[in-house]
Amino acid sequence: MHPHIKALYNSAQKPSRLIIGLMSGTSLDGLDVALCKVTGAGLNTHIEVLNFTTVDYNDDYKTKIKQVFAKRECDLELVTLLHPWVGKLHGDMVNQCLAKWNINPASIDVIASHGQTIYHCPQSQHNHKSFTNGTLQIGDSDQIAVTTDITTIGDFRQKHIAAGGEGAPLAVYGDYLYFSSAAESRILLNMGGIANLTFLPKNGDANGVFSSDIGPGNTIMDAYVQQHFKDMHYDDGAKIAKAGKVNTPLLNALCNNAFFKLPMPKTTGPEVFNLAYLNAAQQLTNTHHLSHEDIMATLNTFTATVIANALNECAERAQNCVVYASGGGIHNPLLMAQLTALCPRIKAFKNTDDLGINPDAKEAVLFAILANECLAGEQQHLSNTAQGIAGVTMGKVSFAD
Ligand SMILES: Nc1ncnc2c1ncn2[C@@H]1O[C@H](COP(=O)(O)OP(=O)(O)OP(=O)(O)O)[C@@H](O)[C@H]1O
Numbered sequence: 001m002h003p004h005i006k007a008l009y010n011s012a013q014k015p016s017r018l019i020i021g022l023m024s025g026t027s028l029d030g031l032d033v034a035l036c037k038v039t040g041a042g043l044n045t046h047i048e049v050l051n052f053t054t055v056d057y058n059d060d061y062k063t064k065i066k067q068v069f070a071k072r073e074c075d076l077e078l079v080t081l082l083h084p085w086v087g088k089l090h091g092d093m094v095n096q097c098l099a100k101w102n103i104n105p106a107s108i109d110v111i112a113s114h115g116q117t118i119y120h121c122p123q124s125q126h127n128h129k130s131f132t133n134g135t136l137q138i139g140d141s142d143q144i145a146v147t148t149d150i151t152t153i154g155d156f157r158q159k160h161i162a163a164g165g166e167g168a169p170l171a172v173y174g175d176y177l178y179f180s181s182a183a184e185s186r187i188l189l190n191m192g193g194i195a196n197l198t199f200l201p202k203n204g205d206a207n208g209v210f211s212s213d214i215g216p217g218n219t220i221m222d223a224y225v226q227q228h229f230k231d232m233h234y235d236d237g238a239k240i241a242k243a244g245k246v247n248t249p250l251l252n253a254l255c256n257n258a259f260f261k262l263p264m265p266k267t268t269g270p271e272v273f274n275l276a277y278l279n280a281a282q283q284l285t286n287t288h289h290l291s292h293e294d295i296m297a298t299l300n301t302f303t304a305t306v307i308a309n310a311l312n313e314c315a316e317r318a319q320n321c322v323v324y325a326s327g328g329g330i331h332n333p334l335l336m337a338q339l340t341a342l343c344p345r346i347k348a349f350k351n352t353d354d355l356g357i358n359p360d361a362k363e364a365v366l367f368a369i370l371a372n373e374c375l376a377g378e379q380q381h382l383s384n385t386a387q388g389i390a391g392v393t394m395g396k397v398s399f400a401d
């Protein structure tokens with residue numbers, strides 16, 4: 001047996017494993033690094049997040065990625081070069097974290113790497129009859145494995161696509177295993193660049209579980225701030241939005257898109273929800289004269305409205321749903337206040353801290369759970385093609401040498 005296979009076999013048999021989950025989301029703010037002690041597998045998974053940090057990306061990273069990010073036309077040579085470059089950078093960032101945390105790399109069983117999504121196009125978006133769904137994450141796992149000397153499991157989304165899914169949201173797999181409750185119906189709401197949710201009915205019936213992207217979380221607000229406010233990445237504390245007034249015609253135009261009329265499950269990305277989308281809505285409503293504050297107030301309400309519509313749809317399926325929120329959007333007080341006001345049928349808004357998982361770390365932890373299932377999961381717990389949930393094991397293994 002190859003020693004690498006033997007090591008994996010041993011890891012899979014251990015009662016608990018150390019797994020580093022890595023997530024680099026659509027916001028391009030930084031690499032989320034979660035060092036997790038994962039005990040058991042499947043419905044008996046237990047996670048302890050031993051360390052978590054977001055390693056901020058510098059301007060060089062953001063500038064390079066933005067040249068290809070969510071763009072239909074870009075420099076293919078640059079894409080090719082970025083794939084190993086991002087992988088090496090992520091590997092270097094893991095090494096820095098381990099050094100800072102005083103952790104011996106040899107004690108880590110595997111790294112679970114999401115990579116950096118640069119393009120996402122479900123069939124509903126690209127409309128090419130001869131193609132199915134597609135999604136592309138760069139940041140080669142071989143680079144991470146070689147750089148860290150730690151076996152790395154990555155490229156999780158392609159198996160989902162191969163099995164007929166849209167490659168997202170994958171959160172449902174971790175949410176179901178870790179957050180299902182017999183006592184209450186739960187909605188796990190993540191508000192990153194794009195917002196998504198997982199619905200977990202309280203009867204624990206796997207067939208009632210579904211997960212879907214909702215639409216924009218922070219992505220258009222962030223892009224607008226970055227374009228108009230020097231050295232700002234986002235509207236901290238919604239200060240700009242709070243100073244403005246919502247423009248109703250613009251809000252209505254923003255809410256009028258075919259994606260919102262599609263039934264859940266569905267996926268989307270900044271390929272659709274971007275500054276060009278805002279521009280088109282402004283054109284239609286003759287609102288180019290609005291102040292930055294009014295635009296931000298309208299965008300904030302747009303995000304709140306589309307998220308609230310999706311939550312209210314869930315609330316029709318089960319009474320007394322409790323929302324557990326995560327992602328950067330939870331730090332936006334105006335967004336959270338609007339959600340509470342727009343969703344009277346939701347019993348309570350909490351965040352995943354109440355379930356023992358740091359809401360900023362949740363997506364990185366998800367990939368640690370997926371890698372744990374890849375290694376030690378004994379069976380598929382979720383499989384429902386009608387809900388876009390492929391019953392497959394995800395992740396590809398890269399060895400260090
Ligand atoms: N204090 C704050 N005030 C307002 N917004 C905030 C604050 N902190 C974070 N955010 C928002 O959260 C974003 C980052 O969220 P997160 O890291 O969850 O996104 P992501 O993981 O990149 O996205 P996705 O889940 O779509 O891939 C920021 O870009 C910003 O819009």
Ligand SMILES: CC(=O)N[C@H]1[C@@H]2OC[C@@H](O2)[C@@H](O)[C@@H]1O[C@H](C)C(=O)O
Nearest residue numbers: 117120135168169170171194196363
């Ligand atoms: C293609 C892609 O990277 N999608 C991300 C993005 O960010 C949020 C939303 O859009 C979600 O569908 C997904 O990430 C999470 C981790 C998921 O798959 O559940």
